[in-house]
Amino acid sequence: MASSGQVSFKLEDHPKLPKGKRIAVVVLDGWGEYKPDQYNCIHVAQTPTMDSLKQGAPDRWRLIRAHGNSVGLPTEDDMGNSEVGHNALGAGRIFAQGAKLVDLALASGKIYDGEGFKYISESFEKGTLHLIGLLSDGGVHSRLDQLQLLLKGASERGAKRIRVHVLTDGRDVLDGSSVGFVEILENDLAKLRGKGVDARIASGGGRMYVTMDRYENDWDVVKRGWDAQVLGEAPHKFKNAIEAVKKLRENANDQYLPPFVIVDDNNKAVGPIVDGDAVVTINFRADRMVMLAKALEYQDFNKFDRIRVPKIRYAGMLQYDGELKLPSCYLVSPPEIDRTSGEYLVHNGVRTFACSETVKFGHVTFFWNGNRSGYFNPQMEEYVEIPSDVGITFNVQPKMKALEIGEKARDAILSGKFDQVRVNIPNGDMVGHTGDIEATVVACKAADEAVKMILDAIEQVGGIYIVTADHGNAEDMVKRNKSGEPLLDKNGDLQILTSHTCQPVPIAIGGPGLAPGVRFRSDAPNGGLANVAATVMNLHGFVAPNDYETTLIEVADN
Numbered sequence: 001m002a003s004s005g006q007v008s009f010k011l012e013d014h015p016k017l018p019k020g021k022r023i024a025v026v027v028l029d030g031w032g033e034y035k036p037d038q039y040n041c042i043h044v045a046q047t048p049t050m051d052s053l054k055q056g057a058p059d060r061w062r063l064i065r066a067h068g069n070s071v072g073l074p075t076e077d078d079m080g081n082s083e084v085g086h087n088a089l090g091a092g093r094i095f096a097q098g099a100k101l102v103d104l105a106l107a108s109g110k111i112y113d114g115e116g117f118k119y120i121s122e123s124f125e126k127g128t129l130h131l132i133g134l135l136s137d138g139g140v141h142s143r144l145d146q147l148q149l150l151l152k153g154a155s156e157r158g159a160k161r162i163r164v165h166v167l168t169d170g171r172d173v174l175d176g177s178s179v180g181f182v183e184i185l186e187n188d189l190a191k192l193r194g195k196g197v198d199a200r201i202a203s204g205g206g207r208m209y210v211t212m213d214r215y216e217n218d219w220d221v222v223k224r225g226w227d228a229q230v231l232g233e234a235p236h237k238f239k240n241a242i243e244a245v246k247k248l249r250e251n252a253n254d255q256y257l258p259p260f261v262i263v264d265d266n267n268k269a270v271g272p273i274v275d276g277d278a279v280v281t282i283n284f285r286a287d288r289m290v291m292l293a294k295a296l297e298y299q300d301f302n303k304f305d306r307i308r309v310p311k312i313r314y315a316g317m318l319q320y321d322g323e324l325k326l327p328s329c330y331l332v333s334p335p336e337i338d339r340t341s342g343e344y345l346v347h348n349g350v351r352t353f354a355c356s357e358t359v360k361f362g363h364v365t366f367f368w369n370g371n372r373s374g375y376f377n378p379q380m381e382e383y384v385e386i387p388s389d390v391g392i393t394f395n396v397q398p399k400m401k402a403l404e405i406g407e408k409a410r411d412a413i414l415s416g417k418f419d420q421v422r423v424n425i426p427n428g429d430m431v432g433h434t435g436d437i438e439a440t441v442v443a444c445k446a447a448d449e450a451v452k453m454i455l456d457a458i459e460q461v462g463g464i465y466i467v468t469a470d471h472g473n474a475e476d477m478v479k480r481n482k483s484g485e486p487l488l489d490k491n492g493d494l495q496i497l498t499s500h501t502c503q504p505v506p507i508a509i510g511g512p513g514l515a516p517g518v519r520f521r522s523d524a525p526n527g528g529l530a531n532v533a534a535t536v537m538n539l540h541g542f543v544a545p546n547d548y549e550t551t552l553i554e555v556a557d558n
């Protein structure tokens with residue numbers, strides 16, 4: 001992080017816009033714009049506040065891009081996600097993201113020349129190489145093709161015994177697709193065995209129930225993974241991973257499969273992690289790997305009883321937390337997201353409040369600040385986390401903590417202690433991921449109510465609001481063919497889309513504090529999430545740094 005040294009954080013005054021307005025920055029998670037049909041939960045739900053903002057188009061409401069190249073992803077087919085979305089929103093520039101950086105490092109072979117790979121390869125002679133991560137082609141946290149290349153590359157460079165610990169997806173990809181991904185992986189491992197490499201799947205489980213918790217919401221999730229991956233213990237034992245996933249899917253979907261271990265003919269786990277082994281967590285995205293990284297790396301650790309702590313060589317696919325330097329070894333350097341808008345604004349006297357509930361808390365803090373935990377200046381900032389419900393799927397509580405987030409934001413706005421009040425409202429996304437259409441409609445209504453609460457407070461204090469989203473999700477809940485018609489599966493059932501989408505997201509500005517003449521420019525039709533930071537800086541009365549993506553607003557002469 002270039003937070004000191006040569007960098008000047010002084011921002012120039014905006015020639016026309018005043019300082020000192022209270023500004024609410026509202027991010028609706030998973031709230032895109034799509035055609036209004038019965039699978040568009042935002043359309044079906046009662047969302048009077050968001051609907052009313054739309055009336056301000058084109059001057060005060062428009063759409064912006066939130067996927068593909070506009071957020072630093074490898075291709076235009078890549079849907080947006082929270083990490084890249086909030087990185088772009090907060091940093092004001094487009095950085096090549098983890099997915100792309102790993103692609104490049106694998107394609108050039110540089111991944112094998114780095115310190116991280118050298119470090120783990122010292123275990124190849126005597127130990128086992130364990131690869132742990134999300135098994136899908138979702139491209140949000142990891143990608144199957146990258147795992148396949150790494151398996152090939154590591155075995156060609158001396159790994160003789162490899163164990164893969166798979167986490168099934170069904171969240172960034174269709175539910176049920178896990179079987180196919182395990183089959184592809186098994187096929188690759190069989191080929192490696194044909195070449196004399198002892199390569200097998202050792203354990204597994206569904207990502208939301210095993211290992212991939214985030215922001216310390218529920219350490220039991222990580223413990224279940226630890227028990228299977230490290231200790232070789234799980235309630236379900238199978239000889240074969242394809243059979244395991246098929247069987248466990250009878251009672252759970254891909255995201256929530258219980259943990260299992262693969263055992264040999266003597267019922268002994270084939271791949272616990274032991275002294276002398278190497279471990280790589282293959283996800284490039286940070287949030288859902290940080291907790292496991294801590295368990296693998298920290299000597300002092302009290303979040304759960306690890307029972308046995310093997311002496312391993314551990315590397316992340318990337319370094320997941322730049323501030324904590326976690327993990328200390330990694331295969332690919334993460335994007336260097338420096339000089340984020342949060343850091344600039346704090347240096348220019350903007351007192352900031354950020355809030356969400358646990359499952360999205362790091363989005364408006366950690367991701368917003370360029371994958372950096374902690375405050376830039378604790379005197380100027382306050383980050384409030386509202387504890388999320390634990391141990392449930394959010395279709396059961398689709399309102400989540402939206403109103404509590406709204407209340408905290410309202411109070412922060414009214415208190416007069418902050419110039420910027422920033423929130424993430426999670427409902428559309430978290431409930432959208434469950435694939436439950438009815439619940440997602442309830443979720444969208446609750447999110448809209450939270451927005452109203454915040455806008456009302458802005459109205460009271462003569463402030464400004466900017467409302468946007470990080471990517472699509474709730475606006476389309478079915479898989480479609482190229483002409484946009486819903487697709488059915490082989491049983492004739494609708495194929496429910498649990499993942500994000502590639503749709504654009506809305507952005508709206510307003511409030512009594514908005515200076516007369518402020519409107520969206522018409523000459524930035526391709527504007528995306530990265531243009532928001534400069535826009536927010538303008539509304540605070542500053543000009544954004546030169547290398548930031550351009551502002552979305554202009555001040556028309558009246």
Ligand SMILES: O=C(O)[C@H](O)COP(=O)(O)O
Nearest residue numbers: 081082083140171172429
């Ligand atoms: O981690 C998740 O929940 C999904 O893979 C992506 O959702 P998010 O990018 O909105 O967090």
Ligand SMILES: [Mn+2]
Nearest residue numbers: 029030082470
């Ligand atoms: Mn999101």
Ligand SMILES: [Mn+2]
Nearest residue numbers: 030429430433
């Ligand atoms: Mn999501």
